[in-house]
Amino acid sequence: MNRSSAPAGFKERVASVWLPVKSFLExxxxxxxxxPYVLWMALFVVIPIILIGVYAFxxxxxxxxxxxxxxxxxxxxVFGRSLWLxxxxxxxxxxxxxPVALAISRMDAKAQRIMLxxxxxxxxxxxxxxxxxxxxxxxxxxxxxxxLAAIGVFDWINAMHSGNPNYTxxxxxxxxxxxxxxxxxxxxxxxxxxxxPIQSVIVKIDPFVIEAAQDxxxxxxxxxxxVIFPLSLSGVISGITMVFxxxxxxxxxSRLLGGSTNMLLGDLxxxxxxxxxYNPHLGSAISLIMMAIVVICMSVMNKFGExxxxxxxx
Amino acid sequence: MKKxxxxxxxxxxxxxxxxxxxxxxxxxxGVVNVYNWGEYIDPDLRAQFERETGIKVNYKTFxxxxxxxxxxKQGGVNYDVIIPSDYMISRLVSEDMLAPIDFExxxxxxxxxxxxxNMAHDPENKYSVPYMWGTVGIIYxxxxxxxxxxxxxxxxxxxxxxxLMFDNSRDAMGIALKYLNYSLxxxxxxxxxxxxELLKEQKPILQGYVMDQIFDKLESGEAxxxxxxxxxFLTMHSANPDLKFCxxxxxxxxxxxxxxxxxxxxxxxxxxxxxNFMTGTDQSMANSEYIGYTSPNKxxxxxxxLDDLAKSVMYPDDAVLSKCESFINLPQKTxxxxxxxxxxxxx
Amino acid sequence: MTKKNTAGNIFTALTYIFLYAPIVVLIVFxxxxxxxxxxxxxxxxxxxxxxxxxSLIMSSLxxxxxxxxxxxxxxxxxxxxxAIGFYSMKKQWRAPFLTVNNIPVINADIITGVSLSLLFxxxxxxxxxxxxxxxxLIAHISFDIPYVILSVMPKLYQLDRNLFEAAQDxxxxxxxxxxxxxxxxxxxxxxxxxxxAFTMSVDDFVISYFTAGSSVETLSMAIYAMTRRRISxxxxxxxxxxxxxxxxxxxxxxxxxARQQKANIKKQKMLKGSN
Numbered sequence: 001m002n003r004s005s006a007p008a009g010f011k012e013r014v015a016s017v018w019l020p021v022k023s024f025l026e027x028x029x030x031x032x033x034x035x036p037y038v039l040w041m042a043l044f045v046v047i048p049i050i051l052i053g054v055y056a057f058x059x060x061x062x063x064x065x066x067x068x069x070x071x072x073x074x075x076x077x078v079f080g081r082s083l084w085l086x087x088x089x090x091x092x093x094x095x096x097x098x099p100v101a102l103a104i105s106r107m108d109a110k111a112q113r114i115m116l117x118x119x120x121x122x123x124x125x126x127x128x129x130x131x132x133x134x135x136x137x138x139x140x141x142x143x144x145x146x147x148l149a150a151i152g153v154f155d156w157i158n159a160m161h162s163g164n165p166n167y168t169x170x171x172x173x174x175x176x177x178x179x180x181x182x183x184x185x186x187x188x189x190x191x192x193x194x195x196x197p198i199q200s201v202i203v204k205i206d207p208f209v210i211e212a213a214q215d216x217x218x219x220x221x222x223x224x225x226x227v228i229f230p231l232s233l234s235g236v237i238s239g240i241t242m243v244f245x246x247x248x249x250x251x252x253x254s255r256l257l258g259g260s261t262n263m264l265l266g267d268l269x270x271x272x273x274x275x276x277x278y279n280p281h282l283g284s285a286i287s288l289i290m291m292a293i294v295v296i297c298m299s300v301m302n303k304f305g306e307x308x309x310x311x312x313x314x
Numbered sequence: 315m316k317k318x319x320x321x322x323x324x325x326x327x328x329x330x331x332x333x334x335x336x337x338x339x340x341x342x343x344g345v346v347n348v349y350n351w352g353e354y355i356d357p358d359l360r361a362q363f364e365r366e367t368g369i370k371v372n373y374k375t376f377x378x379x380x381x382x383x384x385x386x387k388q389g390g391v392n393y394d395v396i397i398p399s400d401y402m403i404s405r406l407v408s409e410d411m412l413a414p415i416d417f418e419x420x421x422x423x424x425x426x427x428x429x430x431x432n433m434a435h436d437p438e439n440k441y442s443v444p445y446m447w448g449t450v451g452i453i454y455x456x457x458x459x460x461x462x463x464x465x466x467x468x469x470x471x472x473x474x475x476x477x478l479m480f481d482n483s484r485d486a487m488g489i490a491l492k493y494l495n496y497s498l499x500x501x502x503x504x505x506x507x508x509x510x511e512l513l514k515e516q517k518p519i520l521q522g523y524v525m526d527q528i529f530d531k532l533e534s535g536e537a538x539x540x541x542x543x544x545x546x547f548l549t550m551h552s553a554n555p556d557l558k559f560c561x562x563x564x565x566x567x568x569x570x571x572x573x574x575x576x577x578x579x580x581x582x583x584x585x586x587x588x589x590n591f592m593t594g595t596d597q598s599m600a601n602s603e604y605i606g607y608t609s610p611n612k613x614x615x616x617x618x619x620l621d622d623l624a625k626s627v628m629y630p631d632d633a634v635l636s637k638c639e640s641f642i643n644l645p646q647k648t649x650x651x652x653x654x655x656x657x658x659x660x661x
Numbered sequence: 662m663t664k665k666n667t668a669g670n671i672f673t674a675l676t677y678i679f680l681y682a683p684i685v686v687l688i689v690f691x692x693x694x695x696x697x698x699x700x701x702x703x704x705x706x707x708x709x710x711x712x713x714x715x716s717l718i719m720s721s722l723x724x725x726x727x728x729x730x731x732x733x734x735x736x737x738x739x740x741x742x743x744a745i746g747f748y749s750m751k752k753q754w755r756a757p758f759l760t761v762n763n764i765p766v767i768n769a770d771i772i773t774g775v776s777l778s779l780l781f782x783x784x785x786x787x788x789x790x791x792x793x794x795x796x797x798l799i800a801h802i803s804f805d806i807p808y809v810i811l812s813v814m815p816k817l818y819q820l821d822r823n824l825f826e827a828a829q830d831x832x833x834x835x836x837x838x839x840x841x842x843x844x845x846x847x848x849x850x851x852x853x854x855x856x857x858a859f860t861m862s863v864d865d866f867v868i869s870y871f872t873a874g875s876s877v878e879t880l881s882m883a884i885y886a887m888t889r890r891r892i893s894x895x896x897x898x899x900x901x902x903x904x905x906x907x908x909x910x911x912x913x914x915x916x917x918x919a920r921q922q923k924a925n926i927k928k929q930k931m932l933k934g935s936n
Contacts, residue, residue: 036739036743146699372875
């Protein structure tokens, strides 16, 4: 009916609001694409971390307190063990991962793609299950011990000690429920995160640089030491970060492979939120300290690196 | 590249649709959110309840009273029915987290054994309906560790590497306290410290702290001795007949796990329907036979058909029961002691 | 040089054996006729049959796929636009945003999970909602977006800086510039990011564990609940199936691409020949 008259006024009103917005958007047209995500980050990345800070400095009654931090000396052994095991796991990942990344990057393009895919492929089986499968392998009655028993390893060892009256014959190697098993779980789960970034950096090294070094009379060892390794350092650093951080914070691996007798930081945090000793304030304080440790470690490491702008992820 | 990607994505979408069909439509009668111990229900009963009432059961599990308490305290969850043990019920009541149950809607409550009514954790029968009860004892393989009649076997160095222990503070401390002939519910710090020292000494000879993983470890022979709930022994025994069960001579813990409704429950009527259903004789019988715990239902006690072993485990005689003690809720100070002791033990 | 390569290749082969050993165990025991994880007692397909009637596993699989598909698609859209936005910013603005963007990638999962659950629980108290599919989805989108951005950004840097102006000079509107010129150029990066995000979502346990609440359960949460007692061989069966599907898809993709490359080379040769 009088539909045509209403939109006229409406249109003007809309225009009065829309036009300035439009001109703003046109001015910052492409930047504005990021605004929804900036809002998202503020809501779901920044605020949650601020919340951890708030919890860490308050008590259950709501007042400000430092008590959550003063009690933390009780947990020094947990911090110590977590950092130590994560360091060992990271070192092993590096020792295994670097040569593998180097070997892959020397293959032809097609082989490289297949090899990289094969590294990603295990991630499609849930990491809990893969870790659980290690349990089947490492148990006292597990597959490895059964296999060793079947080929007579234990008989052989026991026979060697047959003269010794104080010797108690062994039936298995203690593999599971040890720190070694926990480290193995970490190495197994996070090794791909070491290989992939290193490989992606080595591949990008200009072959002419290496050729030039060889032409100038450098031995292959010198080429590696003076050219390849320094140029791959940024990959090494992101690899180390991506292995160290999840290793230091894991709470599942230590339970499945470590027998749950010795807690790691992740277990300690989980325990305060969803586990047997409810105290989110203490849990937040521990989380905050863990974050601080990670940030310090990373900034120290970045001093060694070239300070690449973005982390190399796969 | 583009084409192959679109193939992948459409394949994923198809799988989703397929899986969506498998999930089935939502029941019109609403849902009931149940939070129970792991391995603590006959899954057929869940299906039967859904069939008979049209109420969908969202079922999740916890592994210890303390863990359940944390999840509830953390908030953001909407469970209707929870099944904690006695001492935890008193704690929840004292923190005003439970809703009184309308017993008009639980006619099957009349079938509950009178011994299990008016108990210390719910003296006026307002908040809880017993689900199952049982005792804690030692499950062991006599071929490996010999015959056992005392908690001492769990602290014996000759069993080193074959022992499992409870992975929750209350049960673990309970064993240490009983071994020392103290009350499970002591608040005396000297006694608690003594028990804690005992657990600390025990740690190096343990294979691990476990809850339900004990099933797997004892059935496969990976471990040879560990304390656990009587009912679960029957399940393990059917998988590994070498296993034996004993309630140690020092005495042990007797517990009642009861169904409660949370204060913020959204489906109270459905929750009561579920509780009534589980208390019925047929259901309680089936459940008891499946999980091996003792039903609180009088008719089940009188009619259940058990072999001698199951009977002795599920319905221990009064001489044994008189040595057993229930947990009661502890004062906050002692609870804090338990928490910090537990962290210290495991770090 | 060649000598060194063989040594390297043997080492690589051993590493791959290490990576696949538990997976082989897992797959083999999905065909085991008893529930044992370590003793082989005969071949059966029963676990595969029973799998489809297990409502718990099927509904958790459904939740996992729904969350992963939705989260990775939404993340791909938001992330692509965000990457274009960041790319167009001055460096002094871009750098801090990219740093914040990296937080969920570098931060420990458990802290991301815990911090999000603190947010959801306290927001839920004010606004009257509970943890559930919605919070789970938001959490997944949040840790997926950074991966999309990290794989789109390099593609944008590879673009010619003048591409935007050129397209507009040729009469494209700014929307057309994005839609018809930029997006196709960075498509491989978007797809790559999408796939990484999807993989991360499927594999995630820790963040889901803290943000899913009481009513939904992903496959990895169901598996975690099982590792606390014992894993049903049905879980081995479903993982084997998922693994097989992904493997087959990857093989198809690779074979097709290899064929296309061959065809391209042939075409070029023929063109050369006719000249």
